[in-house]
Amino acid sequence: MTPEDRAELVKRLAELPLARREALRRSLAEQADGMAWPLSSGQERLWFLSRFDPADTGYHMMWHVRLHGAVDHAGLVWAFSRIVARHEVLRTRFLLRGDRPAQVVREPEQVPVERMDGGEQAVVGFVNRPFDLSRDLPIRVALIGDGDAHLLCMVIHHIAGDAWSLDVLMRELAECYAAYQEGREPDLPALPLQYRHFAVWERKRQDPRALEWWAEWLAGVPPLDLPADRPRPKRWSGRAVRQYVSVPDDAATRLEDLAKQERCTPFMALVVAFQASMGLRAGQEDFCVGVPVHGRGRAEFAPLIGCFSNTIALRADLSGDPTFRELLRRARGPFLRALQNSDTPFERVLNAVQPPRDLSRPPLCQVVFNLTHDLPKADLFRTTLGDLRVETCEPLRVTQARAEIFGEIYRDAGGVGGWLEYNSDLFSAETGHLIGETFTGLVHRAGKHPDLRLSLLKVSTERHVR
Missing domain, CATH: 3.30.559.10 (Chloramphenicol acetyltransferase-like domain)
Incomplete structure (x- = not known):
């Protein structure tokens, strides 16, 4: 650049409005940060x-x-x-x-x-x-x-x-x-x-057939409309309260034995129980439950810190007043296909399905069920740090949630435990307690009486709650 060109550039920059000069300065500073x-x-x-x-x-x-x-x-x-x-x-x-x-x-x-x-x-x-x-x-x-x-x-x-x-x-x-x-x-x-490197790889890796399957399976799915205690805010707030839940080992084992009989995993059985409990409370047969997956299918991703997890939308089909055993049979095929296509980013699924825009609720999946026991925890719950003794703390009661009901559930030697975070703008403490009891009651009853139809299972569950 000649001195004359440089002088002309300085002159033109000086003539720019202040806001435009500041925007240009920020842009140049950002570009100087690196690639x-x-x-x-x-x-x-x-x-x-x-x-x-x-x-x-x-x-x-x-x-x-x-x-x-x-x-x-x-x-x-x-x-x-x-x-x-x-x-x-x-x-x-x-x-x-x-x-x-x-x-x-x-x-x-x-x-x-x-x-x-x-x-x-x-x-x-x-x-x-x-x-x-x-x-x-x-x-x-x-x-x-x-x-x-x-x-x-x-x-x-x-x-x-x-x-x-x-x-x-x-x-x-x-x-x-x-x-x-x-x-x-x-x-x-x-x-x-x-x-x-993962971000670049994920952007390039697109399977149109997987996305077509998601779009076809989820086409027309309605939102889950749980009965609320308070008017729905015009805009989603995420304020939440935690309700702890637990199912003893004998009841959890009965449900898992039933799952094995129907060639399902314990994970599928718990998701179906969650779907059924949400559907019974809403009086609704068709909706989606979001399920987080870890998204680390390649070995080289395992030692990295980063946002690899994804959410898959599992569509419930409670039509025809089925038995719980029938629900497991219905769920098995679509659930396996959903897991096979779990690398498809949730954001692309949203774009393909185009659910109705509603700022008052999360899109597509109003409730989420997260089973956490298969995540690595050996170091998370470590007991030493150098010469220090480490004590794991009770999880804090959160103030923000990502769904109207967000379940964080684990399975250990004592049974099934965890909590449901419920949106406190919508649900009272009493309703939050009942939602948790509906889920645990259904796990109890479905394992004992898998051939009861949902309408009868609901009555049995309500008796368990009382």
């Missing part, structure tokens, strides 16, 4: 939801543990900084480039571990502090308390992580913290790739 990469389909939807409602904290994932012993704050800072340097997605900014969002990876930097005082309310405030995805790291950490007992609270925006990622995070935190104490480098294997 932009596409978002995965799941990330793009989460980015849009964040832009639509920046105050929404429904997609904040948190994990907190109590640390017993002399906590080395500098060691925690060093450990988290090493983890964030290792996993690019945890140091990524999400920016608008042209008319599409993009992810730009920052250079490694020191990750602060905030020092805070207070109890559960301090944790709740920390968890519910919104992320600015264009500026903030999508992870933050706080150390709460003093003396020999601290709460370590970690929050990751779902755009950069999923439930599987929390186990990876705790495993690497333990190794990095121990390495700091011992004055050595962490012994962690090199990562085979980064999350941005």
Whole structure:
């Protein structure tokens, strides 16, 4: 560029309106940050939801543990900084480039571990502090308390992580913290790739036949219209309260034995029980239940932190007052096909199905059933961190939910346990309790009396509730 050309460019820039100059400056600054990469389909939807409602904290994932012993704050800072340097997605900014969002990876930097005082309310405030995805790291950490007992609270925006990622995070935190104490480098294997590589791969990998199947299977499905105690707000809020549920081992085993007889998995049986309980409460035969899947079908995805999880929509068919055994038989084929096509991003399914637009409720799946026992948990529930003893904390009662009813269910030696988060704008505490009891009561009765029709099973379930 000649001096004359440079002078002409400066002159033209000076003549631009102030707002236009500022927009250009921001754009150039963003481009200087580094190469932009596409978002995965799941990330793009989460980015849009964040832009639509920046105050929404429904997609904040948190994990907190109590640390017993002399906590080395500098060691925690060093450990988290090493983890964030290792996993690019945890140091990524999400920016608008042209008319599409993009992810730009920052250079490694020191990750602060905030020092805070207070109890559960301090944790709740920390968890519910919104992320600015264009500026903030999508992870933050706080150390709460003093003396020999601290709460370590970690929050990751779902755009950069999923439930599987929390186990990876705790495993690497333990190794990095121990390495700091011992004055050595962490012994962690090199990562085979980064999350941005998955995003590029997922964008290129499209199976039109799978999408056609989803569009055909879900065509015309109505929303689930659960009877509410309060008028439905014009815009979805996500305010939620948690109702704990449990089914003893003998009742859970009976349901699993029935599933085996019908060549179904225990997972299918629990989903069908959830579908039936929701349908009985709504008096509705046709609707969808959302089911999260981990989305890590390739071995190289296993050691990564990132947003791999996907949601599949499982359509219920309760028509004709079937028995529970018949429901299992009906569900088996479509459920297996849905799992075979579970790599199809939920966002693409939404675009193909085009459910009626309604800002007052989540699209397509108003209720979600998440069975978590097959996720890796060995490091999530670890009992040591270097020379510290680690105590897993009771999950916090959330203030935001992603569905009108969101079930987080697990199976262990004691039976089936977990909770249902219900939207407190719609349902009272009494109704939330009844919804939980309807589900657990149906699991009890369906395993004992699988050949009762739903109309009779409903009566039996109501007696169980009372």
